[in-house]
Amino acid sequence: MNRVICEREDQTAAAIRSGAIDDETASHAQHCPACSDILLVSEFLREDCVLADHEQTALPNASHIWQRARSQAQQEAVRLAMRPIRFMKIIAIVAFACSPWLRLLLPIGRELAASWSRAFDFNFAFVSKVWPTAANQAAVLLGFGAATILLSLSSWYMLRQE
Amino acid sequence: MRMDEGSFRLLYERSAPRLFAYLLRVSAERSLAEDLLQETYCRFLSTKVPEMSEDSQRSYLFRIATNLLRDRWRRPPEGPMPENLPEPASGPPELERQLELRQAFRQLKVRERQLLWLAYVEGSDHKEIAQATGLRHASVRLLLFRARRKLANLIRTGASSQTEHFK
């Protein structure tokens, strides 16, 4: 009884699957605990499978599954298409939230550009002219943030309509 | 989508009854089996894999279903396990016996039920079972042996108690 595996196991299982159990296999199974278990369990499961077939009065409709799969695929496509837009939105929100600090950083950048121009003996005087005043910098940043958010929202709306 | 609707219908007609029987018996819950059946086909349709034969498609479906069953049983249960089967107290003795044996099958772990069903109903070999269940090839033989032993003992116990009952 301690024998874990019988070398004829696969043969017995194959005979059961084919539906034709020869005398040799049948008589072997009578004395082999492993093979008699296989016979018993297979017989039970196969009977149960037939019963399960009878219980399938209403399998889910194929069209319903097809529609469900299609709508899942569409949702997934939209999710993928939305990824860059979501990314842009996050950038816009971060830029908007950080705008007061960015405004503080801008003079440092201007100073850096000026020092580089001196280092390379190149006149960057136009930078000071083009660069907006502190008040305008905040306005520009606000405008940029709002524009990005609006762009993202409009793209999302367009994609949703599609 | 990996195929057109016509091809899907054909595949569904040929494969769904067996797959549903598997899900129904392993999950022992009709509504769950129906949900998992739908989810299995949805996942199958959304997976981008190379062209495969119908047999391979069927094995692949069983693989998805097996994974879904495993995921379902990894989650904590949402409530008591529903009993969708009729009580064994009514009906002819043969039906009663079958229902008792089915109860015996439900006493096994989900993994054991999967292994037994795949091996003895679907006729999958150890390699195919290993692929479907994610178990190591070497483990399948031993786990299958244990599950078979357990079920055989339960069937024998059930059968002997039935004999006592009808004496």
Ligand SMILES: [Zn+2]
């Ligand atoms: Zn043997």
